[in-house]
Amino acid sequence: MRYEIAAEPYPFSFDPETTALLMIDLQRDFMEPGGFGEFLGNDVSPMRQAVEPARRVLEAARKAGIFVVHTREGHRPDLADLPESKLLRGGLDVKIGDQGPMGRVLVRGEKGHDIIPEVYPIEGEPVVDKPGKGAFWATDLHGILSNRGIRSLIVCGVTLEVCVHTTVREGNDRGYDALVVDDATASYFPEFYRVGLEMIKAQGGIFGWVSSSDKVVPVLEEVAGARVG
Numbered sequence: 001m002r003y004e005i006a007a008e009p010y011p012f013s014f015d016p017e018t019t020a021l022l023m024i025d026l027q028r029d030f031m032e033p034g035g036f037g038e039f040l041g042n043d044v045s046p047m048r049q050a051v052e053p054a055r056r057v058l059e060a061a062r063k064a065g066i067f068v069v070h071t072r073e074g075h076r077p078d079l080a081d082l083p084e085s086k087l088l089r090g091g092l093d094v095k096i097g098d099q100g101p102m103g104r105v106l107v108r109g110e111k112g113h114d115i116i117p118e119v120y121p122i123e124g125e126p127v128v129d130k131p132g133k134g135a136f137w138a139t140d141l142h143g144i145l146s147n148r149g150i151r152s153l154i155v156c157g158v159t160l161e162v163c164v165h166t167t168v169r170e171g172n173d174r175g176y177d178a179l180v181v182d183d184a185t186a187s188y189f190p191e192f193y194r195v196g197l198e199m200i201k202a203q204g205g206i207f208g209w210v211s212s213s214d215k216v217v218p219v220l221e222e223v224a225g226a227r228v229g
């Protein structure tokens, strides 16, 4: 059965059986002071706006039986998957792999690399570790989604114009329909937040659709109600 979520540039039609919720990089390294996001020179406080909407969408998706996949950006402890270009970019004082207040910066297994507790994965929700900005490159995400027949993506996470955009663009070229939940994402730059959303939905939805948690959650609750009843 198909459902519709009010969205721009037009309603997003999806079948819950073939839809996944993608929770992108809601990690301490981007969300909290003392992580990679801050070492890049950013004020990370705008990230907090995404937490409660993303948590509500996650909760509703779980009740609706929607397949949930989490991603994390980060590198192997031996940094063998870290391109030199990414290591050197920006000439940072605290670089990827250096010791920071939350462990080694952007390294798998460290505190800073882990997902924040509000949206922490539960059993049955794959966590995809990615070395890049896009969640499809150098990961098994496409296989994980294809194996379940997933065609549509509901997308939350950070940052909008970097990892969310790159992933939505990669997914778009692989044939997925993606709906970005605007208040469940965030940017370090207010202008990029605004324009980043515009870019997704322009030209008839060139990369996908944009909606809000207050429109997404009630439809997921309807899906959950139909499952129970």
Ligand code: TIU
Binding pocket: 025, 030, 037, 040, 073, 133, 158, 159, 160, 162, 163, 164, 188
């Ligand atoms: N810098 C920035 O805005 N983002 C990233 O480096 N990674 C993600 O977006 N996850």
